Amino acid sequence: MKTDVNETALLEGLAHNDRSAIETIYAQQYSMVQTLIINNNGTAEDARDIFQEAMIVLYEKARSGSFELNCQLKTYVYSVCRRLWLKKLQQMQKYIPNANGLEETVSVDEDMDVHDQRNSDFLMMEKALSGIGEPCKSLLEAFYLQKRNMTEIAGNFGYTNADNAKNQKYKCLMRLKKLFFSEYKNHV
Amino acid sequence: MEQLQLLEAVERYLQNEMNPEERAHFEQLRKTNPEVDQLVVEHTLFLGQLNKFGEVKNFKASLHDIHNNLVSSGSIKEQPSRAVVKQIWKRYKRVMAVAASIAGITAMLIAGMINSRKANTAELEQLSRDYVRTKRTVDQLKKQVEVNSTEKVQKAPQNVEIKSGGTGFLIDGKGFLVTNAHVVAGSTSVIVQNNKGQEFRATTVHLNKATDIAILKIEDNDFKPLGTLPYGIRKNGADLGETLFTLGFPREIIVYNEGYMSAKTGFHGDTMTCQIGVSANPGNSGGPVFNKNGEIIGIINTRQVAAEGVVFAITSKNIFNLLDEVSKTDTTLQKIKLPSSSSIKGMDRVQQIKKIEDCVYMVRSY
Structure with a gap:
């Protein structure tokens, strides 16, 4: 089945971080996922976590540029959530062999592998960032994640000038890189 | 270099x-x-x-x-979990009848044991503030406050001694607060104060001494109801070693503290409470305990006198249980909808506190 024009537009919006597109997808797909999780031994909270993780998979896929969806969006989201939930159930050792309405639909193996890799990268970076302590963490986040400029940062963090702040930023960056790569090289 | x-x-x-x-x-x-x-x-x-x-x-x-x-x-609705209990009930009726009778006997035995242990409570110190001892400093502070802000409305009854004080937090934006029962027990009137120093009159709508939880309602025209609360309340408890933080009023201003989950049970294996490694002082009673996602996992109530840094908190599950029980009979409490999800997950701590601090109140009972 081909994706219809509407869904392609939504995915494009998602890739560009367009809030109304994300909201539309969220509102359309959430109830279906919630029913799936709750019928299979989960709670509303589990449903939210699983659905949001699936949204991240979709977001990463949409952003990668090479996105071709050869089924309906609904089927894709369903398949991803199914995989994520089965994995979670297994982790909690609550596996149910004849899961309600959990039959295989489209294969998402490849996407899940990519996602697992990205997710472990994400966790590594999160761990490294929390390891460098304050004010390093906030300083780097302000510059690299919130993309604020150095003069503004110097003012907010109480440095006398932008050069001082820059110097401190590079020191922090070195530490972050060291922490990150010590983990990263173990995994790759 | x-x-x-x-x-x-x-x-x-x-x-x-x-x-x-x-x-x-x-x-x-x-x-x-x-x-x-x-x-x-x-x-x-x-x-x-x-x-x-x-x-x-x-x-x-x-x-x-x-x-x-x-x-x-209202575009999406959070469904409650499915009742698998019914099916299980049908299947295991007889086994459960036997189990229930055994449980009944055990419960009676345990109740007997607990009663004989009551004398031990002297080892625990309730963390409500003893106002007589600190009254003088409070008076001084009050004078300062009065000088600083003459427009502040004093709602506390005049010439009445404060019995005890503690901390409370909103569980519903409409003005329902939770605090410890021992903070407000035996009071004639209750005043709550936010971290900006505004005072509101409140009434005790429910008091449960067994779980040491009290529900207050702010009944004051100056109080503006909040929309959704920034934090959620967790049904299941925290894991050992999870980092936790608390906000409370051991002083006249809000105080932040952090620590970790130490043990899943409280004093002498009490399963209604848990042990946390956070420093707490008189006045912290009734204060919320948050996990790193900004979800409430407990309410601070006591600390062990003989040991340093052993603080106990009532697990948040008790709030759910209490509300389930009392809302059957009390119609005002039926209006309470506990916040289930936290909107401050993933934010850094400073931002989280900025969102939370407006929902934590100092509680004084007269």
Whole structure:
């Protein structure tokens, strides 16, 4: 089945971080996922976590540029959530062999592998960032994640000038890189 | 030091901030020195990773936001869990009847044991503030406050001694608070005060001494109801070693503290409470205990006198149980809808506290 024009537009919006597109997808797909999780031994909270993780998979896929969806969006989201939930159930050792309405639909193996890799990268970076302590963490986040400029940062963090702040930023960056790569090289 | 400068150069090279001359020079260096080249490759990879991290982090935050918006606008509904209990009940009726009778006998035995142990409570100190002892300093502070802000409305009854004080937190934006029962027990009137110093009159709508939980309602025209609360209340408890933080009023201003989950049970194996490693002082009673996602996992109530740093908190599950029980008979309590999801997950601590501090109140009973 081909994706219809509407869904392609939504995915494009998602890739560009367009809030109304994300909201539309969220509102359309959430109830279906919630029913799936709750019928299979989960709670509303589990449903939210699983659905949001699936949204991240979709977001990463949409952003990668090479996105071709050869089924309906609904089927894709369903398949991803199914995989994520089965994995979670297994982790909690609550596996149910004849899961309600959990039959295989489209294969998402490849996407899940990519996602697992990205997710472990994400966790590594999160761990490294929390390891460098304050004010390093906030300083780097302000510059690299919130993309604020150095003069503004110097003012907010109480440095006398932008050069001082820059110097401190590079020191922090070195530490972050060291922490990150010590983990990263173990995994790759 | 040299490494720092090299890193700066690499970054400027990658951001295209170099002038042509510098750039040519750097490219030459890159060709001749494999270490520099390696550093450029490595840094490109690292910046890529950092960028992806930022994107996903922002996306996660907006998903949370959207979820909460959609729930409050009614576009999506959070279903309660399915009742598998019924099926199980049918299947295991007889076994359960036997089990129930055994449980009944055990319960009676345990109740007997607990009663004989009651004398031990002297080992625990309830963390409500003893106002007689600190009264003088409070009076001084009050004078200062009065000088500072003459427009502040005093709602406390005049010439009445404060019996005890503690902390409370909102469980519903309409003005319902939870605190410890021992903070407000035996009081004639209750005043709550937010961290801006505004005072509101409150009434005790429910008091449960067994679980040591009291529900208050702010009944004051000056109080403006809040929309959705920033934090959620967790049904299941925290895991050992999870980092926790607390906000409370052991002083006249709000005080932050952090620690960790120490044990899943409380004093003498009490399963209604848990042990946390947070320093707590008189006045912290009734204060919320949050996990790192900003979800409430407990209410501080006592500390062990004989040991240092052993603090007990009532697990948040008790709030749910109490409300389930009392809302059957009390119609005002039926209006309470406990917040289930926290909108401050993933934020840094300073931002979380900024959102939470407006919902934590000082409680004084007269």
